[in-house]
Amino acid sequence: MTRRERALAVADGRTLLSADPATVSWLTGHVPEIEWGPSPFSAPPVVVVDGSGRVRIVVSEDETDSLLPDVEPVTFPGFAVEEVDRHSRAIELALSLIDGRVAGEPLSLPGALARIELDDVGVELQRARAAKDRDELDAIRSAIAIADIGQAAARSAFVPGVSELELWTLVRAAMESAVGGRLPVLADLVTGPRTADVGGAPGDRRAEHDDLLLVDLVPRIGAYWGDSCAAVAHGDAPGIVRDAHANALAALEAAKTAVAPGVRAGEVDATARALVDYPHHTGHGVGLTVHEQPRIVPGNDQILEEGMVIALEPGCYGEGWGVRVEQVVVVTEDGCDVLSGHDIGLYSTT
Amino acid sequence: MTRRERALAVADGRTLLSADPATVSWLTGHVPEIEWGPSPFSAPPVVVVDGSGRVRIVVSEDETDSLLPDVEPVTFPGFAVEEVDRHSRAIELALSLIDGRVAGEPLSLPGALARIELDDVGVELQRARAAKDRDELDAIRSAIAIADIGQAAARSAFVPGVSELELWTLVRAAMESAVGGRLPVLADLVTGPRTADVGGAPGDRRAEHDDLLLVDLVPRIGAYWGDSCAAVAHGDAPGIVRDAHANALAALEAAKTAVAPGVRAGEVDATARALVDYPHHTGHGVGLTVHEQPRIVPGNDQILEEGMVIALEPGCYGEGWGVRVEQVVVVTEDGCDVLSGHDIGLYSTT
Numbered sequence: 031m032t033r034r035e036r037a038l039a040v041a042d043g044r045t046l047l048s049a050d051p052a053t054v055s056w057l058t059g060h061v062p063e064i065e066w067g068p069s070p071f072s073a074p075p076v077v078v079v080d081g082s083g084r085v086r087i088v089v090s091e092d093e094t095d096s097l098l099p100d101v102e103p104v105t106f107p108g109f110a111v112e113e114v115d116r117h118s119r120a121i122e123l124a125l126s127l128i129d130g131r132v133a134g135e136p137l138s139l140p141g142a143l144a145r146i147e148l149d150d151v152g153v154e155l156q157r158a159r160a161a162k163d164r165d166e167l168d169a170i171r172s173a174i175a176i177a178d179i180g181q182a183a184a185r186s187a188f189v190p191g192v193s194e195l196e197l198w199t200l201v202r203a204a205m206e207s208a209v210g211g212r213l214p215v216l217a218d219l220v221t222g223p224r225t226a227d228v229g230g231a232p233g234d235r236r237a238e239h240d241d242l243l244l245v246d247l248v249p250r251i252g253a254y255w256g257d258s259c260a261a262v263a264h265g266d267a268p269g270i271v272r273d274a275h276a277n278a279l280a281a282l283e284a285a286k287t288a289v290a291p292g293v294r295a296g297e298v299d300a301t302a303r304a305l306v307d308y309p310h311h312t313g314h315g316v317g318l319t320v321h322e323q324p325r326i327v328p329g330n331d332q333i334l335e336e337g338m339v340i341a342l343e344p345g346c347y348g349e350g351w352g353v354r355v356e357q358v359v360v361v362t363e364d365g366c367d368v369l370s371g372h373d374i375g376l377y378s379t380t
Numbered sequence: 381m382t383r384r385e386r387a388l389a390v391a392d393g394r395t396l397l398s399a400d401p402a403t404v405s406w407l408t409g410h411v412p413e414i415e416w417g418p419s420p421f422s423a424p425p426v427v428v429v430d431g432s433g434r435v436r437i438v439v440s441e442d443e444t445d446s447l448l449p450d451v452e453p454v455t456f457p458g459f460a461v462e463e464v465d466r467h468s469r470a471i472e473l474a475l476s477l478i479d480g481r482v483a484g485e486p487l488s489l490p491g492a493l494a495r496i497e498l499d500d501v502g503v504e505l506q507r508a509r510a511a512k513d514r515d516e517l518d519a520i521r522s523a524i525a526i527a528d529i530g531q532a533a534a535r536s537a538f539v540p541g542v543s544e545l546e547l548w549t550l551v552r553a554a555m556e557s558a559v560g561g562r563l564p565v566l567a568d569l570v571t572g573p574r575t576a577d578v579g580g581a582p583g584d585r586r587a588e589h590d591d592l593l594l595v596d597l598v599p600r601i602g603a604y605w606g607d608s609c610a611a612v613a614h615g616d617a618p619g620i621v622r623d624a625h626a627n628a629l630a631a632l633e634a635a636k637t638a639v640a641p642g643v644r645a646g647e648v649d650a651t652a653r654a655l656v657d658y659p660h661h662t663g664h665g666v667g668l669t670v671h672e673q674p675r676i677v678p679g680n681d682q683i684l685e686e687g688m689v690i691a692l693e694p695g696c697y698g699e700g701w702g703v704r705v706e707q708v709v710v711v712t713e714d715g716c717d718v719l720s721g722h723d724i725g726l727y728s729t730t
Contacts, residue, residue, distance in 0.1 A: 040410070051417065062417065064415065065415050065564060065566070066564055066598070066600070066670060067412065067414040068401065068669075070669055088669070109660075111659075113677070113680070117487040118487065121487070136490075136491050137467040137471070137491045139490065139491070139494070140486075140489065141485075141489070142494075144491055144493075144495060193587060195556055198558070198562070199552070200554075205543075206545055206548075207545055210545070210583055211545070211582070212548070214417070217572065231562050232561065232562060233560055248416070252418070310459075310461060311461055319418075319420055320417075320420065322420065327461050327462070330463070362495065379535055
């Protein structure tokens with residue numbers, strides 16, 4: 031089943047209505063601009079799918095470039111000198127497209143759209159987004175390939191004296207240069223004792239001899255995110271850190287071995303968590319958001335299916351140190367394939 | 381009047397309710413994370429101000445650090461392994477804080493919050509946000525100082541052979557290094573014929589001899605944005621470009637001379653637009669968003685007041701070239717002060 035078919039199955043004859051950015055992108059191809067907050071020349075787009083599968087998006091006239099070929103844009107003005115109430119206009123337009131019974135995501139809907147009687151199918155849509163179509167997998171592979179490039183740049187530039195911000199600049203430049211343009215990136219990039227904090231933004235700290243680097247890179251290409259994490263040691267890492275890293279690697283391998291269609295997400299979590307202790311999830315789906323279903327957490331009974339894309343990231347954190355290894359996998363017919371290509375060794379393996 | 385007092389004047393005894401990110405930050409000090417889209421471990425915060433001036437924010441427990449001292453956080457869970465419906469929880473908590481008649485911004489409110497009967501005071505709040513308090517001015521000055529650093533980096537690195545992305549990396553690194561951390565930046569950075577497009581994101585194009593650079597930098601420090609633009613020529617710019625740049629500078633000077641309390645925004649626009657032609661606004665307020673009231677556009681009858689912060693940016697665009705000059709000013713008792721410190725010459729003046 032394609033995602034369009036899965037969405038129609040959730041809608042079950044009702045008109046589907048959502049302003050959740052992930053759902054909108056999923057059904058229309060819309061790529062939201064996110065790096066500088068809400069645009070004063072736009073309003074959140076709204077997707078409306080009728081029972082026959084016709085997909086319409088209420089969107090700024092400036093944001094139709096990335097739409098899938100069969101999606102019909104219903105536009106309001108974009109950048110303009112004149113005063114335009116784009117939010118009201120978007121709501122009016124969306125209201126005009128709605129007919130019959132409605133199912134959707136009420137928590138995403140602003141103003142008068144939130145007053146429509148509708149059946150909440152938010153959870154169903156989140157689950158339906160977990161298994162990816164071929165074009166979505168291609169997009170995620172592209173984002174992961176860019177994360178790989180960033181990871182390589184971080185690893186090769188991690189030497190005593192370099193600051194976290196300097197590393198960050200090199201990493202980002204390597205990724206943006208490979209893409210040929212700016213790209214949004216969520217990142218942890220911390221060194222030394224800061225690695226004990228699980229993550230954090232790059233700052234002024236300069237790397238020292240026998241230091242650790244923890245670098246988690248989550249770049250977006252188009253509407254889809256990649257993910258990746260590695261811990262890198264310079265010089266001599268203490269035995270406890272080497273052991274912890276080996277345990278994290280073993281947990282990652284065990285988790286990958288556990289992933290297969292029919293397995294519950296919580297079972298994968300338990301498999302990894304039996305080998306090493308960490309205060310966070312074992313993993314999560316990745317795609318139109320940086321962290322989505324299936325969440326690999328204790329007790330999650332969601333059953334894994336072919337086409338789901340999962341980032342697995344066991345770690346271990348102690349007094350003044352922390353390590354984590356992360357790879358992204360796609361669930362296959364009988365197991366999973368690893369999409370990540372970056373070096374996850376504590377020391378470089380190449 | 382402080383912004384709190386202006387907000388209470390708009391509320392006029394009613395409970396004030398908003399989930400507009402700018403209004404929330406304005407009244408609470410909340411700094412939204414924006415660079416990677418909506419967080420899966422958060423939900424949009426909601427501000428509730430009761431008639432006595434008590435300010436409460438419904439917010440993730442992970443996002444209370446930046447709040448103003450007298451703001452009371454009412455929190456829902458942040459980062460967690462467990463499954464939590466933060467959006468529903470935020471709405472429930474906000475509903476529990478509401479009492480009596482309500483005024484607010486209905487277009488910003490999700491789900492059940494949008495079903496509350498309330499008086500729409502969105503336009504009044506936007507206007508009330510235009511004049512800045514002292515702490516807001518300090519924040520904007522800091523952001524503009526960072527923009528100045530970015531402008532200087534762009535200007536000094538603009539030589540034949542450098543790519544737009546390489547310039548961008550240097551510019552961003554200079555700004556992030558000055559801050560000691562990552563910061564969100566909206567930017568135009570285009571060279572050569574791309575300058576005719578008014579703006580655009582940096583790409584692969586490499587600068588050539590006798591080329592133009594158009595660089596518009598809008599960094600955010602805390603919750604407040606700065607703004608800045610310059611056009612820089614390498615080598616010999618054609619006479620038409622030099623003339624256009626001189627006209628844009630003259631228009632900027634005329635606009636600054638026109639800015640004073642009691643003047644209508646549209647009059648400032650007309651003053652600048654009489655000297656040079658451009659397909660965009662003459663300027664705009666800047667603060668909690670990158671473009672806000674007072675918009676300096678034809679016919680805007682909003683009256684300028686002391687404390688308003690306005691970016692003025694006349695430009696001129698022809699076949700294969702474009703120039704723009706921008707400075708930010710604050711309206712004073714009898715005119716305006718320029719907050720920008722960057723070089724706006726077509727050729728460096730230092």
